[in-house]
Amino acid sequence: LDEEAIRAAQARLDSLTKPPGSLGKLEAAARQAAGVTGEAMPELSRKAVIVMAGDHGVCEEGVSAFPPEVTAQMVLNFLHGGAAVNVLARHAGADVVCVDVGVNADLSHPRLVARKIRRGTGNIARGPAMSRDEAIAAIRVGCDVVAELAAAGTRVFATGEMGIGNTTPSAAILIALGGLTPEQAVGRGTGIDDARLLHKRGVVERALAVNAVDPRDPLDALAKLGGLEIAGLVGVILGAAAHRALVVVDGFISSAAALVASRLVPACAPYMLASHLSLEQGHGSMLEAIGLSPMIHMDMRLGEGTGAVLAFHFLDAAVRLMGEMATFESAGVSQQ
């Protein structure tokens, strides 16, 4: 990060009519945005949430409350602007970019970024989700999408995803890389009952037993435990860091991608900003493992990038405070 820009941002923050540090994480976001962009007063107006979509072979084990065809149905909903993330992105002045990186259906739409690597992952309870090469290809999709958007002027990114069943691979990744137990890491996803939760935990345990993951090899965990959309989001995060752009991390599944990215390339961590604390159990531990602290506690558990897009309001707020607040001098206010 650009230390000089951070110092300049801090000096500006301390000149404004408020007790030093009293705006908390808004001030931290202003400093981080300065360090990431190299601009003491960063311009962040063009924002996009990238929604990566993929299907999961593990759905045949009955881990989700929803049938797998909902992934493709929701992709169409994103493209028609009717999903929660579309509404919240409009509200925050952000674009929604939907990417098919692994949906198990033939999809075609003028606004869809069609970069399917394969039609869903393999069933991780029986074998690997994908090959190492496929994981790398999916990461590349995320990098490419960010590169195109950055070239067109996007300055801030948010991670979003759609994939029925994807809390299962996310929990498996958290256990493999974060060292949690299945009891700690496996939660209710879109809303399964106690019996299904126990079953899901067993499925995750089988996935970890079948796929002997090397915990020092984050790419191994990503390929074997999977999620094509999770791999795509790893690429979004790495791409954002490469383009000196902030990337706002959404909930449990996005954070699994953030965990993989931070283990692959630790230098990408300072480019991430946590948005919300999901109701999905294990999310708090996942964020801690990455070193992130969430701003929003809304008990949300929807994914899609909905929590990350809410945090865009706060990033804009931080930038506006830097530019519009009076200084102690200009307002004639006494200091401590």
Added chain:
Amino acid sequence: LDEEAIRAAQARLDSLTKPPGSLGKLEAAARQAAGVTGEAMPELSRKAVIVMAGDHGVCEEGVSAFPPEVTAQMVLNFLHGGAAVNVLARHAGADVVCVDVGVNADLSHPRLVARKIRRGTGNIARGPAMSRDEAIAAIRVGCDVVAELAAAGTRVFATGEMGIGNTTPSAAILIALGGLTPEQAVGRGTGIDDARLLHKRGVVERALAVNAVDPRDPLDALAKLGGLEIAGLVGVILGAAAHRALVVVDGFISSAAALVASRLVPACAPYMLASHLSLEQGHGSMLEAIGLSPMIHMDMRLGEGTGAVLAFHFLDAAVRLMGEMATFESAGVSQQ
């Protein structure tokens, strides 16, 4: 609250393309707004933060990091649009209404609501902050301001305040009405050091010893421990409830007003929405005592209504989700 409007809002929420309940507190806010306004799809576009300003005689005990003249200086800053709350209110599309209910200075400005009850409170370490009649008069100011704004079309209110020294009476109120100890309730305010914190705790203990407050009489606690701006905010909360409007509660000082209001008129509690968890120690316990759960964890400790105004983005988001999201039927998405 209007139970029929709440049921209609819930039915609408459950028809939208998301797992039931997965938008957490956004859904709760939509239900609450429906119940408060009696409209299943409430219209909340006109919003205002009411910044009550008053001075504190207890400042002569040296409890604050800032000199008391900052209260009047900041009122001018609010009126000129340069304070943090002004910037954040513009960002959220809300009006800032600044009320002099007890500033220890002669203030005059076309946009100032001049309703001074007295020039600052008495020093609570030596006697009462104000008389019972003065407390009632200050409450009436808040009610009047809300009534005027509601008549002009404001549908949502936020509480804000300015008053150097006002975490001291707020902590005293929390101890008197919430049953906390001084160790739990007294914090660093705008940023005092360890020595000053110990001193401040002693001042609060003296205030509680000198003013024998009846814990079953919230008006007694308000008058004796004071804060003219806190009394004004009690009026804002009661006024909002009377006008069937939501009122978003800011941080520690605003929550002291909310605690008094909820003890005076328990029926006003369902009209309140907590915004953020302040870094000021004791705020979490204060919100729990009222039965509120904060949405935003930004480590802020500025007051002015800054946290409450940030929450306006989420209220608008809740309303837009209700109006703009596709339903399972309209989008052709399979249900559980």
